[in-house]
Amino acid sequence: MKERRVVAEISVVPLGTGSASVSDYVVSCLDVVAASKTVKYCLTSMGTIVEGPLGEVLEITRRMHEVPFNRGALRVITTLKIDDRADKKLSIQGKLDSVRKKRPQIRL
Secondary structure (H helix, E strand, O other): OOOEEEEEEEEEEEEEEOOOOHHHHHHHHHHHHOOOOEEEEOOOOOOOOEEEEEEHHHHHHHHHHHHHHOOOOOEEEEEEEEEEEEEEEEOHHHHHHHHHHHOOOOOO
Protein backbone atom coordinates (compact mmCIF):
# COMPACT_ATOMS: atom_id res chain seq x y z
CA MET A 1 0.00 0.00 0.00
CA LYS A 2 1.33 3.43 -0.98
CA GLU A 3 1.90 5.82 1.91
CA ARG A 4 -0.47 8.79 1.93
CA ARG A 5 0.89 12.26 1.36
CA VAL A 6 0.32 14.67 4.21
CA VAL A 7 0.51 18.42 4.53
CA ALA A 8 2.27 19.60 7.67
CA GLU A 9 3.54 22.77 9.30
CA ILE A 10 6.90 22.62 11.05
CA SER A 11 8.21 25.36 13.33
CA VAL A 12 11.62 25.05 14.98
CA VAL A 13 12.51 27.60 17.65
CA PRO A 14 16.06 27.64 19.05
CA LEU A 15 16.54 29.01 22.57
CA GLY A 16 19.70 29.85 24.45
CA THR A 17 21.53 31.10 21.37
CA GLY A 18 22.63 34.47 22.70
CA SER A 19 20.65 36.32 20.01
CA ALA A 20 17.02 37.10 19.26
CA SER A 21 17.62 36.53 15.53
CA VAL A 22 16.82 33.06 14.19
CA SER A 23 17.17 33.52 10.41
CA ASP A 24 20.50 31.62 10.26
CA TYR A 25 18.78 28.67 11.95
CA VAL A 26 15.83 28.93 9.56
CA VAL A 27 18.18 28.76 6.57
CA SER A 28 19.92 25.69 8.00
CA CYS A 29 16.57 23.99 8.66
CA LEU A 30 15.45 24.77 5.11
CA ASP A 31 18.58 23.07 3.81
CA VAL A 32 17.28 19.86 5.42
CA VAL A 33 13.93 20.14 3.64
CA ALA A 34 15.43 21.22 0.31
CA ALA A 35 17.61 18.09 0.26
CA SER A 36 14.51 15.90 -0.03
CA LYS A 37 13.55 14.76 -3.52
CA THR A 38 9.95 13.86 -2.58
CA VAL A 39 8.83 16.60 -0.18
CA LYS A 40 7.55 19.94 -1.42
CA TYR A 41 7.86 22.92 0.90
CA CYS A 42 6.88 26.54 1.31
CA LEU A 43 8.49 28.87 3.84
CA THR A 44 6.12 31.19 5.68
CA SER A 45 6.89 33.90 8.20
CA MET A 46 6.03 31.57 11.09
CA GLY A 47 7.05 28.11 9.91
CA THR A 48 7.54 25.82 6.95
CA ILE A 49 4.68 24.05 5.20
CA VAL A 50 5.66 20.66 3.79
CA GLU A 51 3.88 18.10 1.62
CA GLY A 52 5.02 14.52 1.30
CA PRO A 53 4.87 10.96 2.60
CA LEU A 54 4.19 10.86 6.35
CA GLY A 55 7.33 8.88 7.16
CA GLU A 56 9.56 11.33 5.34
CA VAL A 57 7.84 14.36 6.88
CA LEU A 58 8.43 12.90 10.33
CA GLU A 59 12.08 12.18 9.53
CA ILE A 60 12.63 15.68 8.13
CA THR A 61 11.03 17.14 11.27
CA ARG A 62 13.45 15.12 13.42
CA ARG A 63 16.45 16.31 11.40
CA MET A 64 15.24 19.94 11.47
CA HIS A 65 14.84 19.67 15.25
CA GLU A 66 18.51 18.67 15.56
CA VAL A 67 19.82 21.60 13.49
CA PRO A 68 19.84 24.22 16.29
CA PHE A 69 21.54 21.81 18.70
CA ASN A 70 24.23 21.17 16.09
CA ARG A 71 24.72 24.94 15.86
CA GLY A 72 25.08 25.38 19.64
CA ALA A 73 21.52 26.10 20.84
CA LEU A 74 20.87 25.00 24.41
CA ARG A 75 17.16 24.31 23.94
CA VAL A 76 14.85 23.72 20.97
CA ILE A 77 11.08 23.82 20.75
CA THR A 78 9.64 22.16 17.63
CA THR A 79 5.98 22.27 16.74
CA LEU A 80 4.52 19.90 14.14
CA LYS A 81 0.95 20.04 12.83
CA ILE A 82 -0.09 17.28 10.40
CA ASP A 83 -3.12 17.21 8.11
CA ASP A 84 -3.66 13.60 6.98
CA ARG A 85 -6.73 12.43 5.05
CA ALA A 86 -7.74 8.94 4.02
CA ASP A 87 -10.66 10.06 1.85
CA LYS A 88 -8.79 12.19 -0.71
CA LYS A 89 -5.35 13.40 -1.74
CA LEU A 90 -3.91 16.40 0.05
CA SER A 91 -1.63 19.06 -1.34
CA ILE A 92 -0.52 22.53 -0.31
CA GLN A 93 -1.98 23.95 -3.53
CA GLY A 94 -5.24 22.04 -3.15
CA LYS A 95 -5.81 23.49 0.31
CA LEU A 96 -5.24 27.03 -0.99
CA ASP A 97 -7.44 26.45 -4.06
CA SER A 98 -10.27 25.23 -1.83
CA VAL A 99 -10.27 28.53 0.08
CA ARG A 100 -9.86 30.61 -3.10
CA LYS A 101 -12.89 28.91 -4.63
CA LYS A 102 -15.02 29.99 -1.67
CA ARG A 103 -13.50 33.47 -1.21
CA PRO A 104 -11.72 34.64 -4.38
CA GLN A 105 -11.04 38.09 -2.87
CA ILE A 106 -8.86 36.66 -0.07
CA ARG A 107 -5.13 37.25 -0.59
CA LEU A 108 -3.15 34.06 -0.14
